Structures are given as structure tokens and as C-alpha cells.
Amino acid sequence: LDGRTSNPTQFNPFMSGTRFNTGYHMLALSHLWEMNTTTGEQFGGMAEDLPEPLNDDYTHFRIKLREDLKWSDGQPLTTADIGYTIDMVLNNPELPYNGFLSQVIDRYEIVDDTTMELWTKRSEPRLSYTLGVTVWGDSFYIIPKHIFENEDPNTFMFYPPVTSGPYKLNDVDPNGNWFLWEKREDWQNTDVGQVVGEPKPKYILLRFYGPEEQRVLAGIEHRLDVFTDITPESWEILSTENEYARAWTETFPYAALDDPCERGI
Numbered sequence: 052l053d054g055r056t057s058n059p060t061q062f063n064p065f066m067s068g069t070r071f072n073t074g075y076h077m078l079a080l081s082h083l084w085e086m087n088t089t090t091g092e093q094f095g096g097m098a099e100d101l102p103e104p105l106n107d108d109y110t111h112f113r114i115k116l117r118e119d120l121k122w123s124d125g126q127p128l129t130t131a132d133i134g135y136t137i138d139m140v141l142n143n144p145e146l147p148y149n150g151f152l153s154q155v156i157d158r159y160e161i162v163d164d165t166t167m168e169l170w171t172k173r174s175e176p177r178l179s180y181t182l183g184v185t186v187w188g189d190s191f192y193i194i195p196k197h198i199f200e201n202e203d204p205n206t207f208m209f210y211p212p213v214t215s216g217p218y219k220l221n222d223v224d225p226n227g228n229w230f231l232w233e234k235r236e237d238w239q240n241t242d243v244g245q246v247v248g249e250p251k252p253k254y255i256l257l258r259f260y261g262p263e264e265q266r267v268l269a270g271i272e273h274r275l276d277v278f279t280d281i282t283p284e285s286w287e288i289l290s291t292e293n294e295y296a297r298a299w300t301e302t303f304p305y306a307a308l309d310d311p312c313e314r315g316i
Contacts (some may be wrong), residue, residue: 052279055259056227062212062220064192065139065146065204071188073230074257078218079123080192081242083114083133084183093179096242097128097193097215102178105168109176110157116165121240122195123219128240129164135196145205148190155181217243217250229258270296 052072061069064080071080085096095101098114105111120128137159140152157170175181182191195213211220214235221233232255238244260266260275267285269275271292281289286305290296298305 056230059223059225059227059230060210061208063204063207063209064190064194065148066206066208067147074218074232074255075212075230076188078232078255079212079214079216079220080188081215082184082189083191083193084179085242085246086184086186088186093183094246096184096246099165102169104176109174109178110171112169112171112175112178114167114169117242117245118165119240120215120242121237123214123235123237124195125237126195126197126213127164128193128195128215130161130167131164132193132196133167134159134161135200136192136194139194139199139204143204151190215241217241218255221254227259229256231256 053070056070056073058068058070059073062075063069064071069075082096083098084093084101086093093101095117097116097120099117100115102112102114105113114130114133116128116130116133122128137152137156140146140149141156143149144153155171155173155175157172159170160168162168169178171178183189193215194209198209198213199207214220217235217238218232219235220230222231224230234250234253235241238249243250258275260269263281263285266275266278267281267289270278270289273293273295283305286296286298290298299307
């Protein structure tokens, strides 16, 4: 989606310039709360359920993680990682996300490995939106404490990344044209594995082919399975030259415009 990546080994989610559309956001990162953007339903991702308010003005919450979550290196993913993420961001004003998070979170208390309490600086009745997914995602990425605690978060590249999602990085093009992701053997220890089940592909390759005509040619030759954006003229060529090509609908306008992330009329 973003073309060639100039910094293909930068995976620190809090550093300025980190690219997420290389599969990192979609396959390797997780959020506390997710959302079905078609129905509007919000549900727990890494969290077992939506945050539980503990007072009437919505400034005190209980958050409970799912059991048996693990990082891709096998280490447990616990509330200690959430607490460390909060501290790291709040204690480093140079990080871009500091400006937002410092207005939201007042303090927290870890109860046990899966339970924590959180106090906010203002009323947050929609905390699962403030720190969770609404459309594309959210900048509140939980990071592994056991990796970051010995690094400078302002300069640490986090390569190769230790992931919370069901895929891990297998290989990357040093020129930034492609990223190869591999399904984790322990996918059951991820939010996706517990909510949805086993992801089907063992490998997923995100590749930049260049201008639109090159992507259409790759699709005709069965070298590109999923497109992001192409023009109606390109779709006409692709659908004519590749009998397996499919859009959302079989006839015009070929796509529904009810996606909250649609790219213009």
C-alpha cells in the first residue's frame, strides 16, 4: 500500500517513520480491543473483554488479559508488558505518542499477570476506543518488556521484531520491496488464535511491484493475489486477462462503499 519501504529494518512501533502496512500491523501486532467495522461490534483482542468501569465517572477501570498469551519468542505476554509500555511512553517525551497518552493515563496498578487497574486523567467512557481499534487500528501497541527494558526506545530499531500477533517475520528485502511473514507454531497463544482460530496461510508475502500497470501484469500472471487499489480501467484489463480475478461484486460498481476506510467515492 505504501510502496517501497526505505527503512525495512525499523519495527519500533513508537519511533517516528516506522511503516506498518508491510504486514506488520495486519499480521504481527495486536490490540487490547478489536472492532468489527461492518457491524460496529467491539470485542476483546488481547483483553478478555471490554474494560470494566469501577466508578461512576469512568476514570477507574479493570482490564483483564486473555490467558496463555505469548510473544513470538515464547515468553509470556502479561500485564507487566502493558505497564512497561505505559511507563516507557510517559517517561520519554521525545516519542510522538507521548503527547496523546500523557493526556489519557494517570496511573495503573498491576494486580496479577492477567489483571490490572487503570486510572485516567479524564472521563473515558469509551476507553476501548481511546486505547483500542476503531477503524484501522490504534497507536497503543503493547511491547515486550524483556526486550525493550535494556534499550533506548528513542533509537532502538526492534529488528527482528518479537510479535504478539499470529505471524512472525521470516525475511525482508534489504531494498524494502517485500516482507515475508510466517505463521507462528504457537498461534494458539495469540489473540487471533483464541478469538478466530488458526490462520490458514503458512506464509504471507507483501510485495511492492511498482506502478499500477506492473501490479496488473503481476496479477494476470498469478504473481499477485490481493490488490489494494486499482482503477476501473485496470480492473477491466485484469478481469479480462485472468479468469480467476474477482472483485467484491460480479457487476458494476464491483465494490461496496460501506467500508469505513474507503479511499474516496
